[in-house]
Amino acid sequence: MTQRYSSKAPPTPTALDVPARAMTIGAHPDDAEFGAGGTLARWADAGCDVVMLVVTDGSKGTWDHTVDAADLILTRREEQHRAAAVIGASETVMLDHRDGELEYTLALREELCLWIRRLRPNVVLTHDPWRRYMLHPDHRVTGWAALDGVVAARDHLFYPGQLAEGLAEHRPAALLLWAADEPDHWEDISATFDRKVEALLCHSSQGATTMGNAATRAASPTTANNMPTRWAG
Ligand SMILES: [Zn+2]
Secondary structure, eight states, rough: OOOOSSSSSSOOOOOOOSSEEEEEEEETTTTHHHHHHHHHHHHHHHTOOOEEEEOOOTTTOOOOTTOHHHHHHHHHHHHHHHHHHTTTTTTEEEEEETOOOOOOOHHHHHHHHHHHHOOOOOOHHHHHOOOOOOOOHHHHHHHHHHHHHHHHSSSSSSSSSHHHHOOOOOOOOOEEETOSSSSSOOOOOOHHHHHHHHHHHGGGGGTTTTTTTTTTTSHHHHHHHOOOOOOOH
16 A cells, blocks of 8 residues: 555545554564554544554664663563554554564464454555565565465364354455555545654654664654655555
8 A cells, every 4th residue: 555666646545434443464563653654543533443463572673782682672562552552553462473583384374363353353454575675574474474364364264273262254354565566555644644753753762773863873753754755654
């Protein structure tokens, strides 16, 4: 759903109906905010129940040699909860897989299927695993596992043990891929663009790495404001 930087003007945004529940599946704290924070905030304002699922613990997300990985996990968890509050999300789920070492396994697919069946979202939003040159392995793995989790969640013969425990199969009405390789859907986030930036700024531990502000190692409004113009969703 997100536009790659291009000289071509994007078409007029085409809004989906506001879903009753939206579920993001992001590899790291801050991925869903980058990918779809404006849309999520707008939906939350309109009564959508937004649930943010984060697959890894974010423990590799620093260039500061003095930061301990265990402390970083706690910091990023707290940042994620603050960002979710800015978005207006009702729940954040942290799966706490080790950052940077996520592998595609049947166990990961089953875990994501379980959460889709538990949360029963109308719309799932995640990374586009087909995106060319997507460098981060966790983004690729999360995208594939999320897509395959959606397929598994809808059919009762996948992971019948989950059904035996009281869950039912579930088919989301829509699946949106942020930072898409070939975008074909746009949402107008002009009303919530500032909220997207505000949510990103909650991730202040990422000032040096993701947001490119190596000088101060703090998320700066200038940098965060510039990035979402290329990553608006
Ligand atoms: Zn990420």
